[in-house]
Amino acid sequence: MSDVAVVGGGIIGLSIAWRLVERGRDVTVFDDGDEGAWHVAAGMLAPGGESAFEDPKLVRLMERSADLWPGFAAELGVDVGYDDTGTLSLAMTADDVAEAARVWTRQQLPLLRPTELRELEPALSPRVRAGVHSPRERQVDPRRVVAALREKLHDRIVPKRIESLSDVDATTVVVAAGCGTARLTGLPVRPVKGQVLRLRGEPGLLRHVLDATVDGRSVYVVPRRDGEIVVGATQEERTDRLVTAGGVYDLLRAAIELVPGLAELELAETTVGHRPGTPDNAPMIGFFGDGHIVAAGHHRNGILLAPVTAELVADLVVEGRECPDFDPRRF
The missing domain is CATH 3.50.50.60 (FAD/NAD(P)-binding domain)
Structure with missing residues (x-):
């Protein structure tokens, strides 16, 4: 025993x-x-x-x-992929900025202009309106x-x-x-369903984790040093393990609008998990x-x-x- x-x-x-x-x-x-x-x-x-x-x-x-x-x-x-480069929290439209500003105000982080954001991440879409850098957020x-x-x-x-x-x-x-x-x-x-995508390309497209609101849709984009990029995640009060066309579409659409270069990457994996709530x-x-x-x-x-x-x-x-x-x- x-x-x-x-x-x-x-x-x-x-x-x-x-x-x-x-x-x-x-x-x-x-x-x-x-x-x-x-x-x-x-x-x-x-x-x-x-x-x-x-x-x-x-x-x-x-x-x-x-x-x-x-x-x-x-x-x-x-090596467990620990990375302390930080997260860029981003907003694509004026409405997205208004929504994200509540979180950014609480975090007391300086607002970055689009040009400053693209200096940190050149692959970002020119549509990105504003964002903040959170150095304490890691992966x-x-x-x-x-x-x-x-x-x-x-x-x-x-x-x-x-x-x-x-x-x-x-x-x-x-x-x-x-x-x-x-x-x-x-x-x-209870299980809370989440669909997540994994893309694969050459390393170096992105350096930071991106946590964004794109036309009202939340998406995160997490780059690994080996070229893998994780895109997520839906949040659904469901118990099934189906990868749905709508879930994949919503994630890819938001991610590609945020970083257009993601459209050229291989869609390597689609997965479903259940968060224990x-x-x-x-x-x-x-x-x-x-x-x-x-x-x-x-x-x-x-x-x-x-x-x-x-x-x-x-x-x-x-x-x-x-x-x-x-x-x-x-x-």
């Missing part, structure tokens, strides 16, 4: 397991082999852009986790992070689908199963039963919140220190 069993082999579960092993616990990870939201995620580490109208407690958690990411990435010991490649974590924990990962928590033999069980958490715990975690779209981190802990419901912020969630769960298991702000018993 292990000290701790972690149910879920995604970025949250693996990060928790890694931190617990570092703190001397005997850990087993049960991984059902399903590719979770991390496999689709672009990896934007954007506490400012994502938190504009969130609960202040969640904002503080996101900012704390963003501060942990440089050290977290370095500790993994391999990482979630697929590389998960691969690195699996390598560190390879002898502790058991490929098995857990049907009931009563089947898990451990002193403490941590459920970090994303959307599968609802089935195992009865807690209110809660009724208040904040995570659940804490005990929900005797010896049972949940760490799920991170919605759009699972990649960003992985380091801090791992720390909070490790503190709970090792020191008994609870996190009342995100107690699952609030539901």
